[in-house]
Amino acid sequence: MDATIATFLIQDGLTSGAIYALLGLALVLVFSVTRVIFIPQGEFVAYGALTLAVLDGGRMPATASLLVCFGLFSFLVDLWAMRREMTGARALRSAMIDLVLPAAIYIAALLLIPLGLPSLAKALLTIVIIAPMGLYVYRVAYRPLADASVLVLLIASVGVHLAMMGLGLAFFGAEGLRARPLSTGNYALGPLLVTAQSLWIYAATIAIIVGLYLFFEKTLPGKALRATAVNRLGARLIGVPTQFTGVTAFVLAATIGAVSGVLIGPITTIYYDTGFLIGLKGFVAAIIGGLSSFPITAIAAIGVGIIESFTSFFFSSYKEIIVFGLIIPVLIWLSLGVGQHEEE
Amino acid sequence: MSADLLELRNIRVAYGRAQVLRGISLTMAAGSIVTVIGANGAGKTTLLNAIMGVIPVSGTILYDGMPMPASIEARVAAGLSLVPERRELFATMSVEDNIELGGFLRPAAERLVTRQMLYERFPRLAERRKQLAGTLSGGERQMLALARALMSRPRLLLLDEPSLGLAPRIVIDILEIVSELRKTGVSILLVEQNARAALEIADHGYLVELGEIRRSGPASQLSHDPALMESYLGLMPQ
Numbered sequence: 001m002d003a004t005i006a007t008f009l010i011q012d013g014l015t016s017g018a019i020y021a022l023l024g025l026a027l028v029l030v031f032s033v034t035r036v037i038f039i040p041q042g043e044f045v046a047y048g049a050l051t052l053a054v055l056d057g058g059r060m061p062a063t064a065s066l067l068v069c070f071g072l073f074s075f076l077v078d079l080w081a082m083r084r085e086m087t088g089a090r091a092l093r094s095a096m097i098d099l100v101l102p103a104a105i106y107i108a109a110l111l112l113i114p115l116g117l118p119s120l121a122k123a124l125l126t127i128v129i130i131a132p133m134g135l136y137v138y139r140v141a142y143r144p145l146a147d148a149s150v151l152v153l154l155i156a157s158v159g160v161h162l163a164m165m166g167l168g169l170a171f172f173g174a175e176g177l178r179a180r181p182l183s184t185g186n187y188a189l190g191p192l193l194v195t196a197q198s199l200w201i202y203a204a205t206i207a208i209i210v211g212l213y214l215f216f217e218k219t220l221p222g223k224a225l226r227a228t229a230v231n232r233l234g235a236r237l238i239g240v241p242t243q244f245t246g247v248t249a250f251v252l253a254a255t256i257g258a259v260s261g262v263l264i265g266p267i268t269t270i271y272y273d274t275g276f277l278i279g280l281k282g283f284v285a286a287i288i289g290g291l292s293s294f295p296i297t298a299i300a301a302i303g304v305g306i307i308e309s310f311t312s313f314f315f316s317s318y319k320e321i322i323v324f325g326l327i328i329p330v331l332i333w334l335s336l337g338v339g340q341h342e343e344e
Numbered sequence: 345m346s347a348d349l350l351e352l353r354n355i356r357v358a359y360g361r362a363q364v365l366r367g368i369s370l371t372m373a374a375g376s377i378v379t380v381i382g383a384n385g386a387g388k389t390t391l392l393n394a395i396m397g398v399i400p401v402s403g404t405i406l407y408d409g410m411p412m413p414a415s416i417e418a419r420v421a422a423g424l425s426l427v428p429e430r431r432e433l434f435a436t437m438s439v440e441d442n443i444e445l446g447g448f449l450r451p452a453a454e455r456l457v458t459r460q461m462l463y464e465r466f467p468r469l470a471e472r473r474k475q476l477a478g479t480l481s482g483g484e485r486q487m488l489a490l491a492r493a494l495m496s497r498p499r500l501l502l503l504d505e506p507s508l509g510l511a512p513r514i515v516i517d518i519l520e521i522v523s524e525l526r527k528t529g530v531s532i533l534l535v536e537q538n539a540r541a542a543l544e545i546a547d548h549g550y551l552v553e554l555g556e557i558r559r560s561g562p563a564s565q566l567s568h569d570p571a572l573m574e575s576y577l578g579l580m581p582q
Binding site: 220223224226227230231234235236238239240241 | 425434452
């Protein structure tokens with residue numbers, strides 16, 4: 001191996017590591033705030049990438065109809081939940097969130113797509129279509145379980161993952177799709193050839209990390225989310241509704257998933273089930289971060305990306321084994337060091 | 345006598361098959377300090393959690409003559425605030441963040457004013473505003489818990505064992521702050537193991553034993569009842 005190959009591998013590792021970092025951060029965010037291990041995170045990546053690829057073809061993505069279905073289902077769950085104390089205001093609020101919002105997005109997509117949007121606008125439209133799904137997934141699958149144990153929430157996550165993957169197969173088919181890059185072009189940086197798409201990936205990752213930092217450190221809703229992660233009862237006592245923190249965490253996670261999908265869609269072919277594997281790599285990083293530390297998760301994700309890139313060069317058939325094997329020593333270390341974890 | 349701010353009618357709480365509260369009824373006048381005393385395990389903390397909505401109860405709770413709202417956040421918005429026995433601070437966040445979060449449901453401009461007021465009342469917290477809550481001493485933590493609870497501008501403050509684990513001198517400080525608070529119009533329901541100190545600042549007292557109210561009356565009367573002080577609380581009257 002010479003230096004050129006090494007730098008190429010490092011660059012490749014950084015690119016995928018950046019995506020894993022985004023997903024790892026989303027997993028830590030959701031877990032620390034709601035105690036949900038968010039296995040369906042990867043599905044949002046796949047939905048994002050596939051939606052962008054379909055938009056590139058100038059067609060209406062199936063996810064727009066899926067969003068309307070999710071909203072409708074969520075509305076029915078809302079109606080059922082308030083069957084005993086229905087008020088006009090509450091029903092109207094549900095209808096706005098569950099019916100009007102997805103319908104508006106659907107109509108906007110219907111009107112915008114024939115105009116032949118520039119790629120950045122297509123990317124934004126993708127995110128607008130996917131992000132609200134986090135809201136409905138939370139409403140239907142997790143909100144009724146807000147007080148359940150971590151294990152029950154994990155089982156619910158497996159269910160949501162399988163359901164969303166199945167819907168992905170039904171709506172997008174078994175064939176893989178690849179989106180067009182946000183911008184084309186290469187920049188020579190000494191011996192390195194950096195693609196414009198990987199620059200987008202680095203920039204978006206840094207922007208999201210800075211954005212999350214500012215949200216959690218400087219805004220009251222962000223602090224309330226942190227407070228919930230630190231002390232659930234304390235946060236409830238100051239009047240932070242469980243529902244507010246849940247919705248915010250899931251919508252953020254879905255948004256991050258959609259952004260990751262938009263970023264990764266143009267550099268690799270995405271199938272309906274690819275998201276799961278990508279999400280798991282983010283999960284490895286989140287585990288190394290103890291499902292609680294954002295900085296350690298981000299650094300670990302870069303490490304996972306680089307290790308993956310080197311192992312796929314040297315022992316490609318053992319690539320996944322080595323990457324997933326990383327968590328075993330970490331789990332042993334965590335079990336020795338921390339002692340008991342909180343299990344409510 | 346002023347109108348009742350809080351009225352409990354036949355409140356029952358059970359954890360599984362264990363009955364913790366067996367039909368508690370009490371009333372509390374607006375602007376008063378009422379104390380609930382009793383031995384460990386009598387159900388005092390459960391009573392406060394029931395009023396705050398942390399645990400489900402059967403029975404009726406009236407607040408300001410109206411049925412109590414269902415959720416905790418609606419109760420906070422209506423003017424209830426609980427300082428729990430274990431404080432439940434946000435240990436890895438700064439003192440300032442803890443205080444600010446206490447005003448989660450209040451408008452931003454009001455939060456600034458209230459925070460400044462609280463810093464004047466608790467200069468120790470102002471000095472340590474950048475410090476993490478988890479690094480404070482026991483007395484400072486209690487002050488922070490109190491300050492956080494006051495950020496929501498409560499009408500009814502529920503205090504669970506504010507003197508627990510604190511040095512006697514700090515207990516006096518804390519109870520002094522509590523009786524100062526009443527002058528600002530806050531009604532206080534105080535649960536205390538330190539019965540003598542609690543009865544000293546309270547208007548009215550209830551003695552709870554095994555989930556039931558055994559005695560109630562004006563605080564001055566209860567604290568001069570030698571039989572009560574001796575047999576229920578194991579304290580000799582001075």
